[in-house]
Amino acid sequence: MRPGWYPDPSGRYPLRWFDGTLWTPQALDGWQRPVVDPLPAVGEAATLPPGSTPTPPGASSTPTPPGASSTPASSPASSTPASPGAGPASVDAAPPVLPVVAVPAGAGNTGPPATGTPPGTVAPVDQGRWLFWLTWRMLLLVVALGLLFIGFVVLPWGHILRLGMPPITVHYFDFVDWVDATNVQASGWQRAYAQGVGLLHAFVAFVATATTIAVSRPGRHAPWAGLLQVLLFASLIAVHFGTPHADIEDVHPGGAGLAVFAGIFALFLACPGFETKPKPASPAR
Structure with a gap:
């Protein structure tokens, strides 16, 4: 599974950023506002076994029969960030808001660059x-x-x-x-x-x-x-x-x-x- 916005596996927020390896603390609430919400490093929601591909949230884990072609969940040109209960959003679609990425050192997050003022801090006075x-x-x-x-x-x-x-x-x-x-x-x-x-x-x-x-x-x-x-x-x-x-x-x-x-x-x-x-x-x- 490539990096992108997917339904939050914890259920606390509609969307959470998956960087291709880890579920990051970067999430979006129901109004598309950035939220930093760390997840416990448990199961597939936090780490991936070497050489394995994670199952996208909401997708079936049943293997595809031989000879059958898999259809992508959405095309890059028309996909938008998924809402709760919907399939994964296309990785090429621009997120509605570029939230602040707060990832522990060494986590290897490849999410969008951080912009604005991190939550919990006060913007500097002019x-x-x-x-x-x-x-x-x-x-x-x-x-x-x-x-x-x-x-x-x-x-x-x-x-x-x-x-x-x-x-x-x-x-x-x-x-x-x-x-x-x-x-x-x-x-x-x-x-x-x-x-x-x-x-x-x-x-x-x-x-x-x-x-x-x-x-x-x-x-x-x-x-x-x-x-x-x-x-x-x-x-x-x-x-x-x-x-x-x-x-x-x-x-x-x-x-x-x-x-x-x-x-x-x-x-x-x-x-x-x-x-x-x-x-x-x-x-x-």
């Missing part, structure tokens, strides 16, 4: 697409880091206004001391945020976003990426109520709170979100 995907996220990380530094170090956290006193410009690390000294009514969250919670929150958000970008690729985001993006969105609310942008009597907000808010928002944009995959098209029948 280099240009990956560079663009990474570049704009890295730029957003740099912008976020700069905004957070400006908010916590450079710009004033607020201006305390008291009757009979000029406005007192206060930075992040001095805000709580001035609030206590001037008896300004600030909420517990605003006091905690100005006592280090805000700085720690920004640091954790930056490191988590940078790590998520580092382990993600276009179409293959980190498993926690979507959850992190939701937490970053919630962090925007925490920043708003933790800075003097929330209503505090006798305190005029400085530009620091807005810079911190913008920095967290830049992290939110840079973070890969929930991975969405297009719905595969239905195969033609």
Whole structure:
């Protein structure tokens, strides 16, 4: 029996490639898609005795009477890959799909050449697409880091206004001391945020976003990426109520709170979100 597509002797798939010596792991499913399905090396389905010719699947094993001529199962010009229960397909007919051949070393498979990406592996990401995907996220990380530094170090956290006193410009690390000294009514969250919670929150958000970008690729985001993006969105609310942008009597907000808010928002944009995959098209029948 020459190499060709024949009904799968294991019955698991409609067609399996026979290379003239062995049944290979190369098979086609009902939609003519390539499948790699190794077979146990048992009986005639795996090996052939020296000098013997295998019986094609579905053909009778009764020898041909002397003088009778055997008619080929199908002609090369009109044969197509066999369907389950049909006779062997012609070896000259081109297979509908060139599947990936996965044969152990030394098996001597002479099947069609492998094309495409082997099953179970991920196709390589286009280099240009990956560079663009990474570049704009890295730029957003740099912008976020700069905004957070400006908010916590450079710009004033607020201006305390008291009757009979000029406005007192206060930075992040001095805000709580001035609030206590001037008896300004600030909420517990605003006091905690100005006592280090805000700085720690920004640091954790930056490191988590940078790590998520580092382990993600276009179409293959980190498993926690979507959850992190939701937490970053919630962090925007925490920043708003933790800075003097929330209503505090006798305190005029400085530009620091807005810079911190913008920095967290830049992290939110840079973070890969929930991975969405297009719905595969239905195969033609």
